[in-house]
Amino acid sequence: MIVTDLTRRALAVRREQKALEAQGYRRHETDWEIHRGFRYKEVIVDAKISIDGKYVYTKLGQKQ
Numbered sequence: 001m002i003v004t005d006l007t008r009r010a011l012a013v014r015r016e017q018k019a020l021e022a023q024g025y026r027r028h029e030t031d032w033e034i035h036r037g038f039r040y041k042e043v044i045v046d047a048k049i050s051i052d053g054k055y056v057y058t059k060l061g062q063k064q
Contacts, residue, residue: 009052016051025057034060 017027025048033039045061 012051020048020057023059025059027055027057030058030060 021027025046027050030039030044034042034044039060041063042060043063044058046059048057049055050057
């Protein structure tokens with residue numbers, strides 16, 4: 001199998017997505033759920049930018 005730079009980046013993005021989702025992060029637009037949706041009692045606890053810079057993973061939690 002020929003491993004190119006594109007293949008390495010794709011595999012890194014998949015690995016990162018799997019690891020962050022296991023930690024409770026979501027690659028989703030969560031702002032509307034917090035402002036107008038059913039998650040109005042929650043806040044964004046942490047946010048991380050993906051390796052490729054195209055997505056933001058957010059972790060939600062309860063207000064303190």
